Amino acid sequence: MESDEEDFDGPTILSRQAGCQVEHMGPGVVSKRGTRVTKNEAVALQLVKEHTDIPVPTLYSSVFFVKDGEECGSLLMELIEGTPLNHVWDGFDDDVKFRICEEIWDAVAKLREIPRPGELAHLYQCGADGSPSTDVLIQDLRSPPAHILNDDALRDRIYERYLHFSGRLYEGTLPDMLPRSSVSVFTHGDLTPRNIMVQGDHITGIIDWETAGWFPDYWEYANMMKPARDRDWMGWMDRTKPKEWDINGIVKSRKVLF
Numbered sequence: 624m625e626s627d628e629e630d631f632d633g634p635t636i637l638s639r640q641a642g643c644q645v646e647h648m649g650p651g652v653v654s655k656r657g658t659r660v661t662k663n664e665a666v667a668l669q670l671v672k673e674h675t676d677i678p679v680p681t682l683y684s685s686v687f688f689v690k691d692g693e694e695c696g697s698l699l700m701e702l703i704e705g706t707p708l709n710h711v712w713d714g715f716d717d718d719v720k721f722r723i724c725e726e727i728w729d730a731v732a733k734l735r736e737i738p739r740p741g742e743l744a745h746l747y748q749c750g751a752d753g754s755p756s757t758d759v760l761i762q763d764l765r766s767p768p769a770h771i772l773n774d775d776a777l778r779d780r781i782y783e784r785y786l787h788f789s790g791r792l793y794e795g796t797l798p799d800m801l802p803r804s805s806v807s808v809f810t811h812g813d814l815t816p817r818n819i820m821v822q823g824d825h826i827t828g829i830i831d832w833e834t835a836g837w838f839p840d841y842w843e844y845a846n847m848m849k850p851a852r853d854r855d856w857m858g859w860m861d862r863t864k865p866k867e868w869d870i871n872g873i874v875k876s877r878k879v880l881f
Contacts, residue, residue, distance in 0.1 A: 660696030703828035709816035800872030804839035
């Protein structure tokens with residue numbers, strides 16, 4: 624989200640995707656609105672601000688409403704200065720790439736320390752606001768969606784979706800391939816270069832918290848390794864990860880569910 628505040632001459636669309644538009648509204652301010660904008664992102668931003676020093680947008684206001692039968696939201700936030708990491712990554716040397724990856728993993732460690740509110744203590748997986756996840760791996764096939772109360776239930780959900788969408792190659796064997804985790808931790812859930820802002824070779828902020836919530840401790844890494852164009856960045860994040868996570872079963876599930 625690059626900007627020149629001195630030359631600001633009116634609202635400018637910074638990003639437009641299905642169900643979401645981000646617009647530079649004025650000096651230091653952006654709006655994010657659409658059907659993909661939910662209370663979950665607003666709560667996530669507040670939690671990260673309250674419990675960490677990770678640079679994230681300050682949330683100025685949030686409004687949620689129903690339009691044409693669909694739930695919509697509008698967030699007014701601080702503009703994070705800089706350029707998305709994916710625009711400049713290839714120009715960095717190995718030392719800078721290593722340092723940036725270390726900074727990202729340090730931020731992940733801080734996120735993991737965010738305490739879960741007492742009213743969500745009985746949930747193993749949920750959004751920052753307690754809502755069920757819409758992640759393609761674990762979104763409930765039923766409506767209303769049920770919460771996931773433990774690791775076995777999460778693994779069962781992945782397998783159920785795998786079979787529902789005609790996964791057959793690992794029928795019967797996928798459950799044993801899926802990773803296990805005794806804990807769930809606060810997780811961004813979409814920590815990709817397009818959501819990491821930099822100026823020069825320094826991180827200025829992390830944006831797009833719409834998928835954030837509590838997930839198994841391997842989830843952040845597994846989502847970093849989703850099929851994407853950022854292969855060099857993925858390789859660096861893999862080499863610099865703080866521990867080993869076996870996500871073989873997740874990779875095999877994604878071949879059907881993505």
